[in-house]
Every structure is written in C-alpha cells, then in structure tokens.
Amino acid sequence: MSSVEEQFTAYVGARRPALVRTAYLLTGNGEDADDLVQTALIKAVPKWGRIADDPEPYVRAILARESVNRWRRRRWREIASAELPEQHQPDVDVAGREALRSALATLAPRQRAVIVLRYYEDMTERQTAEALGISVGTVKSQCRDALARLRVSDLVPGVGAPH
Numbered sequence: 761m762s763s764v765e766e767q768f769t770a771y772v773g774a775r776r777p778a779l780v781r782t783a784y785l786l787t788g789n790g791e792d793a794d795d796l797v798q799t800a801l802i803k804a805v806p807k808w809g810r811i812a813d814d815p816e817p818y819v820r821a822i823l824a825r826e827s828v829n830r831w832r833r834r835r836w837r838e839i840a841s842a843e844l845p846e847q848h849q850p851d852v853d854v855a856g857r858e859a860l861r862s863a864l865a866t867l868a869p870r871q872r873a874v875i876v877l878r879y880y881e882d883m884t885e886r887q888t889a890e891a892l893g894i895s896v897g898t899v900k901s902q903c904r905d906a907l908a909r910l911r912v913s914d915l916v917p918g919v920g921a922p923h
Contacts, residue, residue, distance in 0.1 A: 767812050772801060779819065785876045786827035788865050799826050820881060821891035824873040828892075863910050871906035874899055 776797065783793035783800075800822040804815060811818045864872050870892070877888045878899070885903075889896045 764808055764812065768805065768808050771812075771815055775816070775819075779823065782820065782876060782881060783823055783827070785860070785864060785880055786823060786873060787830075788861050792830070796823060796826055796830065817887065817891060820877065820883075821893075824877055824891050825893065828869040828873055866909060867906050870894075871902050871909070874902040875906050875910075878903055 779797045779800070780793050783796040784790060787793050787796055800819050803822050803826075804811065804819050807818065808815070864875065867875065873892060874888060877883045877891055878885070883891065885896050885899045889899045892899070894902075
C-alpha cells in the first residue's frame with residue numbers, strides 16, 4: 761500500500777464517525793448521511809495528494825455543498841415523514857437529538873449548512889464561507905436568518921429570543 765493510500769485509510773478510519781455525524785445534521789437521515797460521506801470521500805480521493813496535510817476543511821466543504829446539491833436534485837420526489845423509526849440507543853439524549861433534527865429540518869439547505877458548520881463544526885465565518893463558496897456577508901445573513909427562524913419556532917432549547 762502506498763503512502764497516499766495509507767494516509768487516506770488512516771484519515772477515513774479516524775474521522776468517518778465525525779463526518780457521518782456532520783452529514784446526519786446536514787441531511788437529517790442516517791442513510792443519506794452515509795451516502796453523503798461516501799460521496800465526499802470519493803470526491804476527495806483525486807485531490808488527496810494536495811490536501812493530505814489538512815483534509816478536514818476540504819472534506820467538510822464537499823459535505824456541505826453536496827448536501828445542498830442533493831437536496832436540490834431530490835426535493836421534488838421526496839415525501840417528508842413526521843415519524844422516525846424506533847431505535848434504542850442507550851445513554852443517548854434522544855429528545856435533544858430529535859429537537860435538534862426537527863429544528864434543522866425547518867431551515868433551508870444553505871441555512872442548515874451554515875448553522876452546522878458554524879456551530880456544530882465550530883468553523884469561523886470565513887471558513888464557513890470558503891467551505892460553501894459564498895461570501896462572509898452571506899454567511900452572516902444566512903446565520904442571522906436561520907437563528908431568527910429557530911428562535912421563532914422555539915424548537916431548540918437555549919435558542920430563545922434575544923434579550
């Protein structure tokens with residue numbers, strides 16, 4: 761196995777769970793999250809020699825862009841469901857996860873991507889803008905609008921009206 765292959769394999773082994781969690785927040789669906797991560801990793805392989813020193817920003821950018829693109833391609837044929845399949849996961853804050861998933865589902869895809877990258881991935885406005893291929897001003901306005909929508913919906917505890 762070549763050094764590039766070893767680096768890629770090590771990266772995937774170490775970061776796949778975190779990438780799947782981010783993808784889940786972007787898509788709201790476990791199967792779509794797995795597919796999104798797979799797509800992102802496939803797209804990262806040809807660039808690996810260039811990004812191997814710091815692949816995380818590049819892979820997260822692919823996740824965010826592909827999430828928006830997939831939503832655009834599939835929105836006309838998907839049917840939303842208010843019910844989630846029952847799954848038992850011990851020691852997991854199911855209510856908190858469901859509240860987060862429901863809140864993110866109310867946002868437009870770009871707003872959702874901005875919120876996930878800014879607050880879940882803890883990226884700066886500039887990093888978020890670079891990842892999504894938009895301006896810092898657009899990140900700020902999308903973030904402001906998304907947070908306002910979350911405050912109005914009152915779906916996420918702790919995201920209340922400003923004081």
